[in-house]
Amino acid sequence: xxxxxxxxxxxxxxxxxxxxxxxxxxxxxxxxxxxxxxxxxxxxxxxxxxxxxxxxxxxxxxxxxxxxxxxxxxxxxxxxxxxxxxxxxxxxxxxxxxxxxxxxxxxxxxxxxxxxxxxxxxxxxxxxxxxxxxxxxxxxxxxxxxxxxxxxxxxxxxxxxxxxxxxxxxxxxxxxxxxxxxxxxxxxxxxxxxxxxxxxxxxxxxxxxxxxxxxxxxxxxxxxxxxxxxxxxxxxxxxxxxxxxxxxxxxxxx
Numbered sequence: 001x002x003x004x005x006x007x008x009x010x011x012x013x014x015x016x017x018x019x020x021x022x023x024x025x026x027x028x029x030x031x032x033x034x035x036x037x038x039x040x041x042x043x044x045x046x047x048x049x050x051x052x053x054x055x056x057x058x059x060x061x062x063x064x065x066x067x068x069x070x071x072x073x074x075x076x077x078x079x080x081x082x083x084x085x086x087x088x089x090x091x092x093x094x095x096x097x098x099x100x101x102x103x104x105x106x107x108x109x110x111x112x113x114x115x116x117x118x119x120x121x122x123x124x125x126x127x128x129x130x131x132x133x134x135x136x137x138x139x140x141x142x143x144x145x146x147x148x149x150x151x152x153x154x155x156x157x158x159x160x161x162x163x164x165x166x167x168x169x170x171x172x173x174x175x176x177x178x179x180x181x182x183x184x185x186x187x188x189x190x191x192x193x194x195x196x197x198x199x200x201x202x203x204x205x206x207x208x209x210x211x212x213x214x215x216x217x218x219x220x221x222x223x224x225x226x227x228x229x230x231x232x233x234x235x236x237x238x239x240x241x242x243x244x245x246x247x248x249x250x251x252x253x254x
């Protein structure tokens with residue numbers, strides 16, 4: 001079904017064919033009827049936990065109450081991450097998991113433009129300082145197997161939406177690291193340590209530029225941190241991180 005739905009999404013973008021009558025637009029989550037392609041139905045929209053202020057000024061973890069401007073969560077107070085700011089569109093939970101997995105593993109690439117709009121809204125406070133947009137890369141073996149990098153699709157959709165240059169190969173994944181899914185936070189950090197480098201042809205484009213790094217999901221932040229360290233060492237003026245969804249964990253007491 002994923003490939004057929006992807007084909008339908010692409011065909012609907014062709015002008016003048018009346019394809020909405022032939023292939024009625026469907027909700028990105030439940031496949032129910034909607035008025036236009038690339039949206040959620042009212043029920044699925046209401047189930048999504050969109051992340052809005054108040055949240056940690058650094059990592060974007062939402063707060064249950066407003067502690068005031070520039071407040072940091074306990075994790076960022078203990079140890080500042082190597083990126084400047086991280087923001088996410090929504091919580092990664094039962095309502096959003098299917099959207100992410102469908103994009104990542106089920107060829108639902110036609111959803112990327114809609115997610116680009118969501119990302120642009122989620123990154124509103126970051127956009128004025130963005131010089132260029134770059135995705136977290138896949139290793140070439142993983143890219144060959146999957147045929148596309150979902151983070152690159154999100155980054156491209158976002159870059160078009162906010163009118164900033166996209167550098168899709170700014171970072172290179174030098175090792176085909178095992179999937180992070182079942183690893184502990186410490187194991188995740190070890191898994192991605194030294195896994196990234198700057199593409200040699202992109203070093204001049206990076207220097208003194210502020211990068212918006214785009215990924216699909218932020219779990220522990222290990223991948224984002226590894227990428228940010230490489231970008232900073234190569235001369236980036238700053239690194240912000242933007243993801244479609246993030247895993248939320250209970251905050252420890254201050």
